[in-house]
Every structure is written in structure tokens, then in C-alpha cells.
Amino acid sequence: MANSQFVTLLHYIATDVLFPSFCAYCGKLISNDDGVCKQCRNSINKIIKNYSGEYVFALEEKIHGKRKWFIDNGVWLFKYEEPVTKLVYAMKFKYNRSIARLFAQYCIDAINVQSWQFDYITYIPISNDRLWKRGFNQSEIMAKHIGNACNKDVVNLFCLKSEKAAQKKLSSNERFINTYQKFDIIQGNSNIVQKAVLIVDDVYTTGATINECARLLKANGVQHVYACIVAYAMLKEMTP
Numbered sequence: 001m002a003n004s005q006f007v008t009l010l011h012y013i014a015t016d017v018l019f020p021s022f023c024a025y026c027g028k029l030i031s032n033d034d035g036v037c038k039q040c041r042n043s044i045n046k047i048i049k050n051y052s053g054e055y056v057f058a059l060e061e062k063i064h065g066k067r068k069w070f071i072d073n074g075v076w077l078f079k080y081e082e083p084v085t086k087l088v089y090a091m092k093f094k095y096n097r098s099i100a101r102l103f104a105q106y107c108i109d110a111i112n113v114q115s116w117q118f119d120y121i122t123y124i125p126i127s128n129d130r131l132w133k134r135g136f137n138q139s140e141i142m143a144k145h146i147g148n149a150c151n152k153d154v155v156n157l158f159c160l161k162s163e164k165a166a167q168k169k170l171s172s173n174e175r176f177i178n179t180y181q182k183f184d185i186i187q188g189n190s191n192i193v194q195k196a197v198l199i200v201d202d203v204y205t206t207g208a209t210i211n212e213c214a215r216l217l218k219a220n221g222v223q224h225v226y227a228c229i230v231a232y233a234m235l236k237e238m239t240p
């Protein structure tokens with residue numbers, strides 16, 4: 001047997017026999033490492049929305065009233081509905097890194113059609129407790145794939161303040177309406193003054209978290225903030 005055939009056989013044994021992959025949506029056995037089968041991939045391709053900031057901000061304000069946005073522009077790839085919901089779950093709670101890479105690829109495709117010029121990529125942090133349980137931050141994984149593809153540095157710019165400390169300072173109403181004071185900027189990781197930063201996140205619900213992170217960036221001298229978000233959890237009363 002030639003060497004190359006032997007390597008192919010070893011690869012087959014390692015990937016398909018010892019560690020077979022299954023589609024994270026339908027469960028079918030797959031021979032690629034995309035995280036989903038071809039059919040599911042095709043159905044995901046059909047539901048890409050790529051909502052713009054202009055669209056999302058206007059829609060949000062229709063429901064919640066006027067808001068102060070610190071994100072200059074963004075792209076929201078999908079509505080938070082099946083099959084995206086199940087895939088986000090697989091990424092976050094079944095530790096499926098292939099799905100993080102799959103979503104990152106959709107982010108890269110969406111970013112490539114924008115005319116944004118950005119210097120750094122960052123991501124929303126998760127608590128140490130969650131990081132310990134999960135082993136990784138899914139938004140960080142996505143950010144790193146995007147950084148590789150766009151040839152930009154991925155920097156960790158935010159940390160979570162201790163929850164007790166943050167809650168002490170806030171009234172319950174403040175806690176409800178926003179996440180003010182939940183995060184801190186990490187000083188010295190990069191010179192972000194007058195720079196443009198892209199924030200990567202998985203699911204947008206109220207928008208409070210990412211808007212607060214954008215506010216912190218602006219307060220620390222960042223000129224432009226862009227956002228790339230995988231799923232938009234629209235309220236039922238919002239139109240498709």
C-alpha cells in the first residue's frame with residue numbers, strides 16, 4: 001500500500017470509525033467537519049437574512065422607543081429560530097466547535113460584503129463560571145476564525161465585573177433595563193484610541209449587552225464600532 005493510501009486509510013479510521021461526526025441538526029452521519037449535513041446546510045443557506053443596523057435599530061425603536069446606540073453599524077445573520085436555535089444550543093452546550101466555525105464562515109461572508117474598515121475584532125465575554133463549565137467562549141472561537149480570514153488581530157477587550165459588586169450598585173430597575181456597569185474594559189491589551197472595532201456575538205436578545213460593550217469602547221476612545229451577530233431573537237410582535 002502506498003504511503004498516501006495509508007494516510008487516507010488512517011484518516012478514515014480516525015474520523016469516520018473512531019470519531020464519527022453527526023449533523024448537529026438532523027443527527028445524520030456526516031463525513032465532513034462542517035457540523036451539519038449537506039441538506040441542513042442548504043436549508044440554512046436559504047434563511048440567511050443579513051439584517052443591517054439601519055433595519056434592526058429602526059425595528060427595535062418601534063417596539064421599545066428611542067434608544068442611544070453606540071454601534072455604528074452591524075449585520076445580524078439569522079432570525080433566532082430553527083434550525084439556528086438548535087445549532088446555537090449545540091455550539092454552546094454540546095461544545096460543538098464545528099458549529100462555531102460554520103457560523104464564523106457565515107459571518108465572514110457577511111462582513112466581506114460590507115465596506116467596513118476595522119482594526120480589531122473582539123467578542124462578548126462569558127463569566128468564569130460558564131467558561132469553566134463550557135471550556136470555551138463560543139464568541140471568542142468565532143472571532144478567531146473571522147480574525148484569521150480577515151487578517152485582523154482578535155483582542156480580549158472586556159471583562160465581567162464580579163456580579164455581586166455590579167448588583168450592589170444597581171437598583172432592580174437599572175438591572176432590568178440595561179446591563180450598565182456589568183462589564184469593564186481591559187486596559188492595555190491594545191491601543192484602541194481612534195480605531196475601529198468589530199464585536200462578534202452569538203445571540204442578540206435585548207441588545208443591552210452588546211450596546212453596553214460598544215458604549216465602553218466609545219468611552220475609551222474607539223471611533224467606530226461594528227457588530228456581527230449570528231442570531232437575532234426578535235420579539236413576536238416584530239415583523240419578519
Ligand SMILES: [Zn+2]
Pocket residue numbers: 023024025026027028036037038039040041
Ligand atoms: Zn442534517
